[in-house]
Amino acid sequence: MPDLSAKIREVVQKMLREQEVELVIGFEQGSMPLHSTPCFIRNEEDAQRLVWNSFCDNNLAKYLVKRPEKVAIVAKGCDTRAIVELIKEKQVPRDQVVIIGIPCQGMVDRRRIEAELELNEILEYEEQDNKLTLKGDGFTKTVNRDEYLYPCCQACPHKNPTTYDILIGDMVAEQAPDQYPDIAEFEAKPPEERWQYISGEVNKCIRCYACRNACPLCYCKECFVDKTHPQWIGKTTDTNDTFIFHLMRAFHLAGRCVECGACERACPMEVDIRKLNRKLAADVKELFGYEAGTSLDQIAPLATFRPDDPEEFMLGV
């Protein structure tokens, strides 16, 4: 994957110099190997901190909602999809954000690298082209980054920015549209098996809400789980309570989830959160031909109504 860091810095420096924006949100080197971390740049010198590599996985659109100043944002495909939805949902004024679009080649799943390679702790790494060289106490190992992409990146049909003001890097080839084979396979299982799987996943949840808080589209000022007058759902880690949180969240994201996988990456307990979100994304695509965040013009299906809308899922129809 090409190192676009220098180019990003150059563009950002110019923007700040010319006072086109007050703030730039991008990535800088993280405090651990295989980590990049969100950073907030307000002056030219600090632009040197910006990086672009295989670990820029956070969805930075999270930081755009209700900002007072004009902002530029470094955005890969899924970040731009989230920005598009936020603009359509009137959370981000289009003229208050400058999108620095970056064609993305997928981000690397560091947990899978650590788990599958069974190496001792990785203490250093280098990235060059498609190779990641991992170093630790008594080992050096080189792997192909493309073999360790996050599941959402493997399935991603929108690696290129869906909208942007400035493009850095060359557009990459998009893969075929996502047919959701994992969802079809899951749906083919008997109900008991599906129930067992989902409740097993939900039971790992510790209700830290990292999934919700990392999600760029979870911006409600007050989440339904935080309502106390009346209290809407139980707050224990009992399967039913936790299930309701995950189900409601998935429904609330129907037609809005951009499948960036931020929820799953944020989850410390490795809950398969995307299973529910992908099911709903697959349904929305099939029923309404809509993929969240791909177009600024297309009206979100759950924000509109047509007499001929499919409604087999309505109770009693």
Next chain:
Amino acid sequence: MKAKVIKKDDIAGFLDSLLKEYEVFAPVKRDRLVVFDRIHSGKEAFLNYTTSITSPKEILLPQSETLFTYSSTDSAADVEVPSGEERPRLIFGIHPCDVKSLIFLDRIFNEEEYKDAYYLGRRHAMVVVSMGCIKPRATCFCTSVGGGPFSTEGSDLLLIDIGDEYIVQVISDKGEKLLGKAHLEDAGEDRLSLMKRVTQDAEASMAPKLNIDGLKEKLDKMFDDPIWDLLAEKCISCGVCTYLCPTCYCFDIVDETRNSGGERLRLWDSCQFPLFTLQASGENPRPTTKERYRQRIMHKFSYLIDNCGQIGCVGCGRCVTECPVNLDIRQVLTAISNR
């Protein structure tokens, strides 16, 4: 200090013998993650781990627990308190930083003026068999906050991995008694010198200590410092750091009522959530991430010193490795110290 030796292959059998007398908690593997859980067979224990994802605090302070149940009729009300633990508990294979967190929790739930019966029911007579860290992670910083990879504080026995065997250091009478029927061989000179090498190597491999001398004095003058805006800027206000933290103990009390009965629950809560300080009037004294993040740092490194004479961090590094946005407390503490 007495030191015995046990073969790694004999650990499962040793645990099985302990299971006859104790409720045993140990690190276990769940899919790719290591957590602490109650075991029913010695084979379940997974000791070759660095840091468990969740901390063993949940053994003493469950995420959700029933304080009492209640029911009422027109003429009477009935309250029932759950019965306490029947058997003494034993934690096996816990690292010294996490043991330090148990001592920390004792200061909160078992102090002069306030003794928490639920906590004490679980903590009372608990036996702690800890395991030294022969491979501290790069994110571990126990030595910066008063601990160490082979600290014996709070343990009854301490195991140290020397290859195919563990050295078993006998720390307390309780530990001595625990070994009573096991008939373990004395460690002997050769093994002890091997242990010394292993522990020295591990200590040498620790990341350099954080320079946080005088942190509290700095913090006490920094409540209104604009640095908090910058430090907390990327925080997404989730509960990962607080829920994985072995010393974060804040809780919420909730009544769940159905018809004429229900239960009063104690649940973990997190100062990072907006609801934590939301008042009935609608006022929230910590309305944004800045105030909430500041609270976490202030509580751990200043207020707790005032209130309990100890800081609220054992340097386990869980909040460092698991923060979804890599907001690294080590960098935050360093930035404050350099202010």
